[in-house]
Amino acid sequence: MQINILSQETIQKIAAGEIIEYPNDVVKELVENSVDAKSSNIIIEIENSGKKSIRVFDDGLGMTKKNLALSILKHTTSKIKHYNDILHIRSLGFRGEALASIAAISNIEIKTRERNKDYGWKLYLDINNRINIIPWSGSVGTIVEVKNLFFNIPVRKKIIENNFKERFKITKCIEEIALANPNIGFKIFNENKIINYIQITNKKLKRIKDILGKECIKSMKNVKVIDDNNNIKIDLYFTVKNIFLYTKKTQYFFVNSRHVCCPKWFLYCIDQAYKKYSNIINYKVLAFITISPSKVDINIHPTKKEVKFINDFENILYKKILETLSKNLKLYIYNDLKLHKLFTISKNHNLKKTIKNGISRNNIFFENDILPKNLSYNIIGQIFNTYIIIENKDILYIFDQHAVAERIKYEQYLISLKNNNIKKQQTLIPEIFNISSSKSLLLRKNLKIFNKLGIDIEEINLNSFKVLSYPTLLGSISIKSIITSILSNIEEDDFTEIDEKKKKIIRAACYYSIRANNKIHTSEIKILISSLLKCKFPLTCPHGRPTVYSVSRYKLNKIFNRR
Amino acid sequence: MQQYWNIKNNYQDVILFFRLGDFYEVFANDALKIAPILNIVLTKRAGTPMCGVPCRSVNSYIKKLINIGLRVAVCEQLENSYSTKGIVKRGVTKIITPGMIIDDVFLEAKDNNFLMALTCEKKMAYITYAVADISTGDFFSSKISVELAKSEILKYEPKEFVISDNNTLIDSFLFKLKIPISKIENTFFDFENAKNEIINSFGFNSLKKFSLEDVDMICVCGALLSYIRKTQLYSGTKIFYNINCINSSDFMYLDNGTIKNLELFNSLTSEDKSNTLFSTLNSTKTYMGSRMLRKWISRPLLNISKIVRRQKFIRFFIENAELRNKTIKKLKDISDIERLIARVISNNVTPKDLIALKNSLILINSIFKNISFIKNSNYEFDTEINSNIILINKIALYLYETPNLYIKDGGVIKNGINDELDEFRTSLRKIRNHLIKFETKERKITGINNLKVGYTSVFGYYLEVSKSNIKFVPKHYIRKQTIVNGERYITEELKSIEEKILFYNDKIFKLEKNIFDNLVKKISSLAKNILNTAKKIAEIDIFCNFAIDALRYNYICPVLLDNKRLNIIEGRHPVVERILKKGEFTTNDISFNTNQKIIILTGPNMSGKSTYMRQIAIIVLMAQIGSFVPVNKKAEIGIVDRIFTRMGSIDNIVEGESTFMREMIEIAIIMNQYTKKSLIILDEVGRGTSNYDGIAIAQSIVEFFSKEDLKKNDGVKILFATHYFELTTLNRHFKKIGNYKIDVKEWNDNIIFLHKVIKGSTNKSYGIYVAKIAGVPEEIIKRASVILHNLKINSIN
Known part of the structure; x- marks a missing residue:
């Protein structure tokens, strides 16, 4: 392959002034070069999230000495000769700008060796910014080492503060390339420790599993569509169950093994299909489009992340994907009629965002519309000695009585703690208990905390303790049987903050103080529900389990096929 | 002192550490010998020189002595001072020599600790040896020609040699190696004695079982066994359940230079052991795996089918990624059960050790099961799994999951095992409750609300009253101790309660100890199975990690x-x-x-x-x-x-x-x-x-x-x-x-x-260039180049 210096005309047409903004942009360019060099294994090593060093080592074709010298110049590339070549492009790179741009803002070193040669060459820039090439011995392939990124743009360097975020972006970018190239193995090292190892495979599904996880694959289906007239192949992967994976994207779109941003029509298409034929909101879809390079323009944006299809191809693709997805969703999902899939979600959108922000304890999971503070309701009764049923005008509510009681107790406890007025009661007969020496060590350490929470414990002998008093709101319980359980909950927490520890203990105390399987009277139900509505976070128990479940009249009608 | 001399008479040539209260004391010549070595003060007691070390740190001192080749005997107090009248019984509980160590504290976890007995005949064409590690149960024997002997011997890195006291040839041979040599009576090496020793330890047909035919090998194995048995006080040889006769022709021979030059175990350039082949290949997660890998490296195989068997196992782990990940996680939590069993046999084991053993066996069984479940795995572990289950159940039956470290603290044996124990425990509980009631009662009676019952090991139980309330104290209270902000008293009733509590505690301790010791004996008898399991899990550890390294570093199957x-x-x-x-x-x-x-x-x-x-x-x-x-x-x-x-x-x-x-x-x-x-x-x-x-x-x-x-x-x-x-x-x-x-x-x-x-x-050696980059001064380099040039011209002429 000969490297050519492009003419001015060509340069103008395609030069878009590639800008390297973040370390992950560097990684993307280097890894794409490695892919184009027909590598089987690519190793990426990062130090200090790419700011100190990025090193990409591949076992691809390598470069001749002459090509190595040209590679780092602006507008030089091995991937095209003339502009029209872009119409037939199959490689990821073509601008001839990446290495030049990177060289301008870092200390770059390139080492390369061709397969049939005994040794290779190393390129580096000396103090006067002149290119130096000397012989070098090492493995076949190419190693590009980018050190001190942005050393000459201090402003940019400062902007990239957050190490974790940068690492995350780098990993994501490699994963996107990896999804498109299952026949290449990737190893990612951070500070010399391996953080990701993606094995070579000849099955796309295995590659998707390696990156998106086992859970995803369990409900993922695959359909291949071929449109001979227009010479389009669509390889579609989609899930048929809700998957909660916040760190990965929901949709992926690939054109000719290149990952690009999902076009708006694609997003809309998927959304339509899932809304109409299922009630899944957390789906995962991957679409691999293979199409003649002449039918798609990839020279839209410097980062090559946007593509435009010619003529009517967008429409054709849209229709085909919608059709395939709809047909298959109907097939897989309606076969699965489970009541619990019927959720009421208020019409507001914010739900997706909320879900995306993660479910953490004590955060509102659903909108508060579900359980307004001034809810008017009718009590139906109790079932299984466990659940309480109430109805409102249009909604049926099912409550877990234990979760509710826990939540109420927990918030009461917290309020008393805050106002410093935990009502205590002395144990009638002092309760004595013995525990193992490791547990008693733990207890001794935390005696003060227990004290602050209203549980007074005293040590009377080696591993022997006595409970003097405990909070009234915990009810009449055998506190000593609860203490051991509470202790197991805080076993691992040597270094937790005191406040967290307190909350943990309170949570455990409340949990263990509720008895199982109680039959309760309607009047008790009233008190329970009204107390719950007064709570700050009525929708979950302190551990994160839901307290309530609702079904709309509308959905019930639909199940029974009523108008 | 009489007690001391009685015991010392039996241990003439070892340093005797004698337990006195919170110290270990050493007397007479022993003291004179070790005081300068350990850097401790030499004093006198009743005219005899004496020096001592505190109990807490005795191990580090013993370690120093062992490292220079001395032998130590430890004499403990065998009874609780509570229940004895007169002098507390004392006895030697363990003997520690460089080659015979059981305590983990003194052992290098990743390596074996070998004791080697050797002999040779007059012509000295061959040297026969028997080598054993009493902390793991390894026992090997072989005969090797004298030229190859040195490398072979050093391969084990033995810590102590045992030879007959009238074999001067072998003495001078070993002298150069600078490893402690213990000389024992020639009768140990006598053929009849040796043969009997082996038969007594391993059974009637053991010679046939182990293919032990060579006369010299029998002598040396028997001598080693007798030596171990007579020096250790428990049945120290029970840890061994077979003798491996090694035919050196079954393994690749690596000469001494090879082991050094290839930097297999030790680096040529630095003291530390990193950057050696062993440290590079050793990514095992258990110590048993580590020791076994070391043996493998010093004994590469010659038999192709055996090599291929190992390769198959590695490939198995490469192909089954999920199984591999699960196995690695479990391996990390497995304890060193080989050494644990050695402690069981020497009755030196704590309840926590047994729980660790149980939990390790549970993990091991689950690893075995997972492997057998893979289709076409051809790996069966049924016998091991079953024998492990017996042991797991036994331990779980008797012991609490989180027992106290020392049996004297109680809480080791479960309820429901021994009726007497349960009764004593209930009685103890009742008495304790009674104690609480007593406290409440006394509070009421005296009107002192902050009257407290307390306990110290020195004074026993007491009633504590703060300064301000002293005037309310009734007459029948006997003052026992004054503290900073009050007084402590005792009453008759409290005294009787105390007696009962101490009585029950003592009974419970004796019972628990008894039951525990029986449990330990039972486990001892199953030692062989556990050692078998240990060897298998060590192999799995090695294969699993070889597989991971092969993937990570791109190794292929040769x-x-x-x-x-x-x-x-x-x-x-x-x-x-x-x-x-x-x-x-x-x-x-x-x-x-x-x-x-x-x-x-x-x-x-x-x-x-x-x-x-x-x-x-x-x-x-x-x-x-x-x-x-x-x-x-x-x-x-x-x-x-x-x-x-x-x-x-x-x-x-x-x-x-x-x-x-x-x-x-x-x-x-x-x-x-x-x-x-x-x-x-x-x-x-x-x-x-x-x-x-x-x-x-x-x-x-x-x-x-x-x-x-x-x-x-x-x-x-x-x-x-x-x-x-x-x-x-x-x-x-x-x-x-x-x-x-x-x-x-x-x-x-x-x-x-x-x-x-x-x-x-x-023919270019660029020697001058190398000298230049080494930093040799410029003028020397310049002149050397000129001389070289002239030499070349002259040689052409």
Whole structure:
């Protein structure tokens, strides 16, 4: 392959002034070069999230000495000769700008060796910014080492503060390339420790599993569509169950093994299909489009992340994907009629965002519309000695009585703690208990905390303790049987903050103080529900389990096929 | 003191540590000996010299003594001071010698701790040895020719030798090795005695079972067993359940130089053990795996089917990724059960140890099960799983999951096992409740609200009253102790309660100890099964981690053949490549076949010759351990039965050997010991003497190895690195010699080392250049270049 210096005309047409903004942009360019060099294994090593060093080592074709010298110049590339070549492009790179741009803002070193040669060459820039090439011995392939990124743009360097975020972006970018190239193995090292190892495979599904996880694959289906007239192949992967994976994207779109941003029509298409034929909101879809390079323009944006299809191809693709997805969703999902899939979600959108922000304890999971503070309701009764049923005008509510009681107790406890007025009661007969020496060590350490929470414990002998008093709101319980359980909950927490520890203990105390399987009277139900509505976070128990479940009249009608 | 002398009489030649309260004391000559060593104060007691160490730190002191080769006996107080009248009974509970250690504290976890008994006959053609580790149960025996003996012996890194007291030959042989030697009576080595000892320990047909036929081997095994039995006080030999007779011809022979030069276990350049082959290959998660790997490396296999079996297991773990990940997680939590069992047998084990054993066995069983479940795995562990379950259940039945560390603290044996124990516990509980009621009662009666009942080990139970309330104290309270802000009293009633509590505590302790000891005895009898399991899990540990390393570092499976070829395409040095950055190591090939038996390698200093030669040997060794090898394309290896290396220069001034002499001795050994399946690596033979002498010897050696009529030469592989360019002309006259060189490139004023081995020869050694980059002053370099130039011109003329 000969490297050519492009003419001015060509340069103008395609030069878009590639800008390297973040370390992950560097990684993307280097890894794409490695892919184009027909590598089987690519190793990426990062130090200090790419700011100190990025090193990409591949076992691809390598470069001749002459090509190595040209590679780092602006507008030089091995991937095209003339502009029209872009119409037939199959490689990821073509601008001839990446290495030049990177060289301008870092200390770059390139080492390369061709397969049939005994040794290779190393390129580096000396103090006067002149290119130096000397012989070098090492493995076949190419190693590009980018050190001190942005050393000459201090402003940019400062902007990239957050190490974790940068690492995350780098990993994501490699994963996107990896999804498109299952026949290449990737190893990612951070500070010399391996953080990701993606094995070579000849099955796309295995590659998707390696990156998106086992859970995803369990409900993922695959359909291949071929449109001979227009010479389009669509390889579609989609899930048929809700998957909660916040760190990965929901949709992926690939054109000719290149990952690009999902076009708006694609997003809309998927959304339509899932809304109409299922009630899944957390789906995962991957679409691999293979199409003649002449039918798609990839020279839209410097980062090559946007593509435009010619003529009517967008429409054709849209229709085909919608059709395939709809047909298959109907097939897989309606076969699965489970009541619990019927959720009421208020019409507001914010739900997706909320879900995306993660479910953490004590955060509102659903909108508060579900359980307004001034809810008017009718009590139906109790079932299984466990659940309480109430109805409102249009909604049926099912409550877990234990979760509710826990939540109420927990918030009461917290309020008393805050106002410093935990009502205590002395144990009638002092309760004595013995525990193992490791547990008693733990207890001794935390005696003060227990004290602050209203549980007074005293040590009377080696591993022997006595409970003097405990909070009234915990009810009449055998506190000593609860203490051991509470202790197991805080076993691992040597270094937790005191406040967290307190909350943990309170949570455990409340949990263990509720008895199982109680039959309760309607009047008790009233008190329970009204107390719950007064709570700050009525929708979950302190551990994160839901307290309530609702079904709309509308959905019930639909199940029974009523108008 | 009488008690001391009674005990000391039985332990004349060991240092006796005598427990007195919170200290261990040493008397008389022992004290005089160790006080300067341990740097402790020497005092007197009743006229006898004495020194002592506190109980808490006794282990570190004992460790110091052991490390210099002394032997220590520890004498403990055998009873609780509570229930004795008069002098507390004392007895020696353990004897610690450099070769007989059980406590983890003194042991190097990753290595075995071997004790070796040796003998030889008058002619001293052979040396017979028996070697054992009482902390793991390993017991090996073998007979080996005296020239190969030293390497063989050092391979075990024994900590102590045991020989007959009238065998002076073996004494002088071992003297040079600087390892502590214990001399015992010759009767230990007597054939009849030895034979009986073996039969008593292992059964009537044990000689047949272990294929122990050789007379010398029987003598030495029996002697070792008797020695262990008589010095340890428990049935110390119960840990051994078989004797492995090693036929040295079953394993690859690695001479001493090879072990050093290839840096298998110890680095040539630094004290620490990193960057050795063992540390590089050792990613095992259990100590048992680590010790077994060390044995494997010192004994590469010669049997192809055994090697292939190991390769299969590795491949199994490569293919089953999920199983591999699960297994690794579990392996991390498995304790060192080999050493644990040794402590069980010596009755030196705590309740927590047993729980650790139980939990380890549960994990092990689950690993075994998972492996057997894989389809087509062909691996069965039923017997092990079943015997483990018995043990797991037994321990779970008797012990609480989180027992106290010491039995005297109680809480070890579960309720429901022993009625008497349960009754005592209930009684104790009742009394304790009574104590609480007593406190409440006394509070009411006296009206002192903050009256408290407390306990210290010195004064027992007391009633504590603060200063302000002292006036309310009734008359019948007896004052016992004054403290900062109050007084402590005792009453008759409190006293009787206290007596009952102490009584019950004592009974409970005795019962728990009894039950525990019985449990330990029962587990002892199952020791063999556990050791078996331990060996299997150690193997699994090694294979699993070999698989992970093969994937991570790109190792391939070598093909082993029963021929004399050696073909490696794109090989790498496993230790060096990890030190360099990825991709910076240059791969190299090598080929020995029917047309090429001797390779002459020329090239400048520092060009990578040594690394190349070492990596060849290491790849062969790794292949014959059963591991995958650091090669990119292909590795075909004909079985090698001996590897000899002659590299580097090590004077031995003390023994009166100069560099050259040393070299010639090593060459002599090689010439006498090589076989047709050997691999010989020679680095610059002939230096250390004048140029012409060196060339002459080197050339003569090469010519010797090319002689085709010698049977041994048919197949031996030789890699000969040299600066003597004359040797590169030999391939014109002798067949089967190949010339290779390591490439460098002259670039401007510098030399770039390419580390690539290619066909051809070079006479440029760039010695002056190397001196230059070493920092030798410029004027010397300049002048040297001129002299070199003149020499070259003169030699052309």
